Amino acid sequence: MNRPSRPTVPQPVSAWLQAHPQLAHALPAPDEEWTVREQDMIGDSAHGVLREHGGVRKVGETRCKDGNGAVAVWQVTEAVAAFVEHNVTEPSLTPCGHTGVVNLGDTYTCQTETCDARFDRETALEVLKS
Structure with a gap:
């Protein structure tokens, strides 16, 4: 075959x-x-x-x-x-349209250094699961 x-x-x-x-x-x-x-x-x-x-x-x-x-x-x-x-x-995109998730302690952001977007733990987990 x-x-x-x-x-x-x-x-x-x-x-x-x-x-x-x-x-x-x-x-x-x-x-x-x-x-x-x-x-x-x-x-x-x-x-x-x-x-x-x-x-x-x-x-x-x-x-x-x-x-x-x-x-x-x-x-x-x-x-x-x-x-x-x-x-x-x-890749799964964060709410700001970038990739990667960085834990800032009480909030999360993407891996793009110039981005100021912040999102909660639930959103971070959704990005990581998809």
């Missing part, structure tokens, strides 16, 4: 995708073209991992908005999109 193969990507790519599930699920679709500047949520080091190990491919160049030079145009590979779909669980 032939079983469909599970999508595979190089280990550094799979490790990054699983360590950053919110970003993995926010990656552009494989048919979308983008520049690193347009996808600033990815960041240079993450883009480097994806680029070095074939998680994204360069599909062209476009002129910089200021007219000085060109920037690369990229696409996420089908393998990465399939890997995320089948292997990366979408």
Whole structure:
């Protein structure tokens, strides 16, 4: 009996995708073209991992908005999109839309340092269970 193969990507790519599930699920679709500047949520080091190990491919160049030079145009590979779909669980979001729960003693917050949101223990437990 032939079983469909599970999508595979190089280990550094799979490790990054699983360590950053919110970003993995926010990656552009494989048919979308983008520049690193347009996808600033990815960041240079993450883009480097994806680029070095074939998680994204360069599909062209476009002129910089200021007219000085060109920037690369990229696409996420089908393998990465399939890997995320089948292997990366979408993170549970806190009421403020971020991930992670931090206990502040009598209240809770998310793991985003710049966020001031606070929520109660019951809400924290709901986030952790889902």
